[in-house]
Amino acid sequence: MDKPKPPKTKRGQARRAQILAAAETVIGDNGFSAASIADITRAAHTALGTFYIYFSSKEEVFHELVLEMGRTTRAQVAGAIAKAPDRLAAERAGLEAFLRFVTDRPALYRIVEEARFVDPDAYRDYFTGFAEAYSTGLREAEGRGEVSPGDAEVRAWALMGMAKALGDRYVLWEDAPDIGHVVDEAHRLICKGLAP
Amino acid sequence: MDKPKPPKTKRGQARRAQILAAAETVIGDNGFSAASIADITRAAHTALGTFYIYFSSKEEVFHELVLEMGRTTRAQVAGAIAKAPDRLAAERAGLEAFLRFVTDRPALYRIVEEARFVDPDAYRDYFTGFAEAYSTGLREAEGRGEVSPGDAEVRAWALMGMAKALGDRYVLWEDAPDIGHVVDEAHRLICKGLAP
DNA sequence: CGCAAACATGAACCTCTATTCATGTTCCCA
């Protein structure tokens, strides 16, 4: 019932990481309820009971994975944006970074979406956190005159929604997605939409 | 196992509708796996076994609800768009109609989102169908010179994503949403983004 | 070394709920 303490030995840390990685694939591929602990430990090449040394429940691994998605996406997007000369360039870089992230870790992306139902608080935290950072960026750009005045929060949510839908359609559902084209096309919309 | 035949008597039709409506609320509020058949029949003021006279499984009611969402949303949005003088006005009317629909039937909205995991084919059909109609509308508008040239499909998905995200944030998560303001703000983005 | 704490194992347990079914009740038309 209690949250297990972090592992103390090298072996323990490796096992925990194995199980977490296996959970990402198994839950991402099959969904939360279809994925059984047995599936996860099998994919991690461990015994069933080992799972409960590192996680107190199925919900807890799931929660952990949502947090990981939060850390990773934000780091990825922030890194890509940092080099951009202005906000409109940042929009492009951020969108592309996001879509590439979805390409690399599709399971993690699906897990966050399923969190809406499995772990609603984590879902909300993930997106409101993201939206706050996004809004701040837009407000600062507005101050510098790089984008037209407007409600930064509404814009942030609208733009996040665009990115999500494009990820669904052109990354998850496409065998050979042409991310470049999608980014170009979407960015034209965004540029003109936000332009001063 | 087989799909039950449609009810033949008035009473039967009423019962089926009762159960379907109850399923909408119960599944929408608690999610697919947390919602039990017992919960649904209790909410419908019927016996447990009655459920299986009208539906062959929990998955089947769910599927039915996704189809209903498809029919209803599209009718709603199409109705709102019909009166619009041009495409940019249509975008506004469509977005507003969608957000009002989410306000009215939040449970149904959540069910479609959960379909991504519970009934992936239905989910895909729902959105690709919607996207096709949307793309066609944009292409026609482009032909009339009402919007700038561009990849209509990418645009359709981007705009659908905006609507979804705004629905999540400002309808489902807000006690007293100011739909008018959100629509205004988003529509400015869209107008400038699509303008010729 | 040697031993206490960490970690590993997988069969057994236990709960939960989707689905069935044997037994009534109601409907509707010939």
Next chain:
DNA sequence: TGGGAACATGAATAGAGGTTCATGTTTGCG
């Protein structure tokens, strides 16, 4: 209005899978 088709009931069934635990094995420190 009588009888067969439709519909209603809820206790019993059945299966799945999350979680526990008693029994080993490994690790790392003094």
